[in-house]
Amino acid sequence: MGIGVKKNIYSLENNLSGISSRPIVLKSKLNLPVGEIHFTNNELSEYLTIPSSRHLSRTALLGIMAVKEALSNTDFPKNARVALVSATSVAGMDLTELFYKEYDKDNNKGRLRDVKMHDCGTIARVIAEYSGINGYVSDISTACSSAANAILFAAKLLKYNVADYVVAGGCDALSIFTLNGFNALKVLDSDICRPFDNSRCGLNLGEGAGFLLMQRDDMPYTEKYCTFAGGVNANDAFHQTASSDSGTGAFLAMSNALKNADILPEEVSYINAHGTATVNNDASESAAFLRLFGNKSMVPHFSSIKAFTGHTLAASGGIEAVLSAIAVKNGYLYPNLNFSNPIDNFELVPVTHFSDNNQVNCVVSNSFGFGGNCTSLIFKK
Template identity: 35%
Template sequence: MEKKRVVVTGVGAVTPLANDVQGTWERLIKGESGISKVSKFEEGQFPTAVAAEVKDFDPGTFMDPKNARKMDRFTQFAVASSLMAVQDANLTIDESNANRVGVWIGSGIGGMETYEKNFRLYEKRGHRRVSPFFVPMMIPDMASGQVSITLGAKGVNSCTVTACASGANSIGDAFKVIQRGDADIMITGGAEAPITEMAFAGFSSAKAMSTNPDPNTASRPFDINRDGFVMGEGSGVLVLETLESAKARGAHIYAEITGYGATGDAYHVTAPAPEGEGAVRAMNEALKDANMQPGEITYLNAHGTSTEYNDKYETIAAKNVFGDHAEKLAISSTKSMTGHLLGAAGGVEAVFSVKAIEDGIIPPTINIETPDPECDLDYVPNEAREQDIQAVMSNSLGFGGHNVALIFKKYTE
């Protein structure tokens, strides 16, 4: 069976940098950070004092406020991003195509805010005070469900939950849905709103988050003084469709998605496999799927969490996969500016990948002041770089040993 070519025709995002793609992208390539002092808790409540919060987000701008109240914050982000992506794609969903338009949006944690709020109500006032919308607001698949309802998309509707790889897995899975002919168009990405007391408590206990109190320098991937990730929130969504559909609509094509690799470490619940062995296999699988050689990749959007083992092992993995080309490969971690959006990271970073191709600009890794000797590749330190970008690989890795690599190429006939 001949595989269909799949292209990106729309992008949407809500991030700690801005509540749209253009504002986010402009700040990103300037090297500006969306990280600030956490506003949701009292200072000193946790060892971590900073977060990458979405600011000034009004769900009423994107949806009926009454409906928004029945959605957790992560779902509101997903709906907003999807509406922006569909509008950007100039896509109309109606009876003529609804059955061939699907939604696949991942979330690593789902409705943490909803869970905490309703548990407190239950403890204080009993089960009758728990919202009847508690379950549908909390479950991770509701981002996809609500986007489908909002847009009238009746095709494949699913959600991948693979921790911090959820957004990337969802895009890859949606890509394969179209490639095998089960849908013509997919609205896909990730959404997360994890900045809650329990999430902070859990990650603090795991000693995974940075305890650097300075929001400007807390996220510092590949720097020797990195001490953990900075939690973020938001959503990133792409419109994927067959090349035939895009051409028939006269749609703007950002890039072509050509490769998807997904593997499991089978090693540890939180730690990556030594030497990034699982990531190596995912990256190689993506290259094989795209029918590309390592030397054809111009830019690697790294998972780059600013944790000790991720950054070191991802560097080793890149050397393993790219060989001599690793020395010439531009690599950056946009998490240095957005923080780590957990299940939304792969969605937001896919948006960055296609914008990089279209604009010919590689976002920097900020806060590299003292490079780690074990992280000795070109991480585009501190300033964006203008460069012709033919192909981007975007990595996402998650607790449970999930490894994902996506490949986007400059579109040519």
């Protein structure tokens, strides 16, 4: 879709999906469409004007890029406490895979320093180092809800006066490990995915990063997009990878997030749905919508952007939080690509065309992960 907010909004406005079956970096025998950022690691380093290094993972590079954009045009007060909460699930797997290839050929080869960035915490530390963040640094890894949980944690750091400003979100790069893993689960589509469509049959994996700059109300404002009104992390303890048919996890997350934000269901303007386009997720999330809002006529505007980005795993909640904040500020509604027919028994129709100048006062952004880890965030004017 592009690097930076402006290019991503342009892609959404013009139905330009970032998913392709011809990746330039990821090399896989599966030949499946993915949402790859079409820059090599060396090109990303050059774009960031930092030295190219074999030991800097792609996940970290994507994170540095997004954090630098979040911090652009900021002028923090002297002695301001600036923190970072970064989420990832893939972490430095791309470098670990390079190590494994060499080690597999000859177990006397393979450089252990290539796996120094394998763990999630190192990604957060490196992003902070390259972005000039010297305050509190932490990492969250809860599968596909990771970045949303990072934002929840960031809000607590602000509430309890641990920091004055927090950069929060997530980043993940494509890897053979995750592609093979999701293929083993038989949830990948061989074509571009179709969220909330009756013919949906799976997701596409993607990569990316998205971070918000959050701050306490008593601090001088950087550019303000919206207010983070609240959020909740819930778990239905239903299955290791599947959501319940009744959508209990999603329902608990959304309903309690609205209570946490002191907002009624009828006050919601738009839902940024998790909408992975798997048979299970979209049916479960649809069931949760109906449980929360009562009937299909009461369900607000909703859509999934996964047919643009692919499922970016831990990064998805950060990317979609950024877009949710922009939706509140500019009145945007984002299109749900490739929708033709509503899911049987639910009959819910998502937004299918980009529009602006809408009255978007409150957005619910959903991120649901393996293990039943469900998070909903609330953004309002």
